[in-house]
Amino acid sequence: MKVLLVDDEKRFVSVLAKRLRMRGIDADYAFSGEEALSLAADTRYDVMALDVKMPGIGGIQLKAKLEQLNPDAKFIFVTGHGSLEDFSIGSPQASAYLAKPVAIDELIETIHRCTGVSSRGGEAGR
Amino acid sequence: MSLSLREVVHAVWPRFWRASSKRYSYLTFTDYRPMWLLMCGLLSASCLLPLIIHAITDYGLSRKTVEREERLRTERLASNARRSTAHFLQERLDALAFTAHNVGIEALGSPSQMAEVLSLLKQDFGGFTDIGLVDDSARQVSYSGPYDLIGVDYGDQEWFNQCRAHGTFISEVYRGHRDEPHIVIAVATAAPNGTYFALRATLDTSRLIGILAPYAPADQDDVFLMSRTGVVQTPSRRYGKVLEEALLKVPPFSDRTESYSGVDPHGVPVTMGYAYLTSAGSETPFILVLSRPRTETIVFLSQLRTNRVLVVVASSLFIILVITVTSSFMFNRLYDADRVKGGALLSMQETSRLASLGRLSTGVAHEINNPLAVINESAGYIKDLLTMERHGGHHDELVEQVDAILDSVQRCGAITTGLLGFAREMNLHLKPVRLEDLIDRVLSFHRKEAEYRGISVSLDVAEDVPSIVSDPGRLQQIFLNLIGNAFQAMDTGDSLTIKVRNNEPDKVRVDVSDTGCGIPREYIQRVFEPFFTTKVERQGTGLGLAITYNLIRKLGGEIKVKSKVGEGTTFTVVLPVARGEEDVDEGVAG
Numbered sequence: 001m002k003v004l005l006v007d008d009e010k011r012f013v014s015v016l017a018k019r020l021r022m023r024g025i026d027a028d029y030a031f032s033g034e035e036a037l038s039l040a041a042d043t044r045y046d047v048m049a050l051d052v053k054m055p056g057i058g059g060i061q062l063k064a065k066l067e068q069l070n071p072d073a074k075f076i077f078v079t080g081h082g083s084l085e086d087f088s089i090g091s092p093q094a095s096a097y098l099a100k101p102v103a104i105d106e107l108i109e110t111i112h113r114c115t116g117v118s119s120r121g122g123e124a125g126r
Numbered sequence: 127m128s129l130s131l132r133e134v135v136h137a138v139w140p141r142f143w144r145a146s147s148k149r150y151s152y153l154t155f156t157d158y159r160p161m162w163l164l165m166c167g168l169l170s171a172s173c174l175l176p177l178i179i180h181a182i183t184d185y186g187l188s189r190k191t192v193e194r195e196e197r198l199r200t201e202r203l204a205s206n207a208r209r210s211t212a213h214f215l216q217e218r219l220d221a222l223a224f225t226a227h228n229v230g231i232e233a234l235g236s237p238s239q240m241a242e243v244l245s246l247l248k249q250d251f252g253g254f255t256d257i258g259l260v261d262d263s264a265r266q267v268s269y270s271g272p273y274d275l276i277g278v279d280y281g282d283q284e285w286f287n288q289c290r291a292h293g294t295f296i297s298e299v300y301r302g303h304r305d306e307p308h309i310v311i312a313v314a315t316a317a318p319n320g321t322y323f324a325l326r327a328t329l330d331t332s333r334l335i336g337i338l339a340p341y342a343p344a345d346q347d348d349v350f351l352m353s354r355t356g357v358v359q360t361p362s363r364r365y366g367k368v369l370e371e372a373l374l375k376v377p378p379f380s381d382r383t384e385s386y387s388g389v390d391p392h393g394v395p396v397t398m399g400y401a402y403l404t405s406a407g408s409e410t411p412f413i414l415v416l417s418r419p420r421t422e423t424i425v426f427l428s429q430l431r432t433n434r435v436l437v438v439v440a441s442s443l444f445i446i447l448v449i450t451v452t453s454s455f456m457f458n459r460l461y462d463a464d465r466v467k468g469g470a471l472l473s474m475q476e477t478s479r480l481a482s483l484g485r486l487s488t489g490v491a492h493e494i495n496n497p498l499a500v501i502n503e504s505a506g507y508i509k510d511l512l513t514m515e516r517h518g519g520h521h522d523e524l525v526e527q528v529d530a531i532l533d534s535v536q537r538c539g540a541i542t543t544g545l546l547g548f549a550r551e552m553n554l555h556l557k558p559v560r561l562e563d564l565i566d567r568v569l570s571f572h573r574k575e576a577e578y579r580g581i582s583v584s585l586d587v588a589e590d591v592p593s594i595v596s597d598p599g600r601l602q603q604i605f606l607n608l609i610g611n612a613f614q615a616m617d618t619g620d621s622l623t624i625k626v627r628n629n630e631p632d633k634v635r636v637d638v639s640d641t642g643c644g645i646p647r648e649y650i651q652r653v654f655e656p657f658f659t660t661k662v663e664r665q666g667t668g669l670g671l672a673i674t675y676n677l678i679r680k681l682g683g684e685i686k687v688k689s690k691v692g693e694g695t696t697f698t699v700v701l702p703v704a705r706g707e708e709d710v711d712e713g714v715a716g
Contacts, residue, residue: 009496015503022510055577080495100495101502
């Protein structure tokens, strides 16, 4: 299973990717929408987790573009805002909506739920 | 009288007169004082002007009537006096003519007959002193009287020729041989032999004086005769001695009785009447002069004037009082309504502050959640390394993650410190403020948003801008509102420019310009009105700019707006460098 993480908070996204890999999830990361689009052009991702607010292409816009490249992919929105406004825009369009800081187990469970794989049966333990 | 002076003043003087100068000025949007003054002035003028004009014309009319009446009275009196005098003279001339015709020249030539005639004239008419017959050669041929004047030659005297020419003659008063004031009258008659003779008589002026006396009953009245050459003929009370030059000028000739008002040579206001005397259609040398002081009329007119002035003053005062009370009542109502609105606005201000605090917290949450996310991941990773992998090989990576945690904690700390600083300044107090720092701090809450939305923000502060003494909390609220509005008006690619300048002494000017959508012309007048909003879809309260406006007024500043649809909007805030202490007030809503 391939996962793409997109966030302008570089340290957050890179460490999160490392931790997912430690749990057996093949995670790539990008710091901007443009970077994410070029990665998605080459690779087919099952799940993509996007920050809603980013300089340049924002999460909502980015999702529409990524969907064209990977029509089967599932999307998770991650935001620091946690406001009602973001939620109301984000949730109908994505499979899930998570607020920062994100608990890693919750993220993994969400990823599995999106792809239809039970986290309990997954190879990654705690 | 249950009304105290205080209550009266309260009713007359508008409440906002003193109040609006200081404490409550920010509560109302209008200064009612000039309006109140204008209304009182206009109403008073339109009521008082007709009143005053009417009083003046009415007084003028009354005065004219009174003066005309007075002149007419004088004229009538003078006319009567003239008629009596003329009649006196005419009667004597007629008596002489009658004597000349009926007695005849022969009989008159005899001294005894002449004495008889004189005694008859004295008895029947009176006023005659002597009588004489003058023949064609101007010699007095017969005479009866107290002097011996037979044989006197009158050939060199004007009267003789005049009498011959006109048939009658009346002389001026003169002393002549007798050294007593008298008048000579004469009639000329043709004798049966065709020669010419004149009957000449002397009149005592005392009879004439007696005739005139009743026409000057009061002490100050004066009636006398003067000659056409200006010599006093009969005694005058005020205008000269008999047979001396009169103090009055000879009045212009008129064939009827005249009268006029004026001031006599003594400086006394008088009404004068005069008439040139004629007798049986021919001229006499006399002018009848009648003078009456105007004292009574003047007193009457001055009373009338005082009366009118009192009435006008009293009614003016009453009218002004009614107008002032009415205007004050109406304007007080307006002012109260305005203050109620202002009060509502004030409580809304508090609500809005909470709302802006809410907006702020979302921004802050976002700012804090990002470093928290980093801390979370880094700490989680350390734990992962400690629990899932073996020890030893990851020393560098552990250090790197711990550093990341410390760094993020610091970021969180900086944000919370900033937030605390902001919260503390919500309370009211004046202190020196560097606008550059303050605006920069407000902008920092929008920096991320600007980055996301591709909006360029610049703050341009001139070097000579001084620190101002003001309320930082209020200022923060003002600029949060203005900058927040600008952000709402802008789209990707727009820019926000804030310029701070010190163009005027003691004033600092801040221009907040955006290149956003702009405000339509029809709204621009209303943007500072409470509850005016165009942001229906964005749930605007319509209070932001109204509150900003009031805050700026409260800080002693001004705000103006310029905008063009499609080009952007500039809000200009002018703030005083120093703020007087007396205006630091109650602080709004606990």
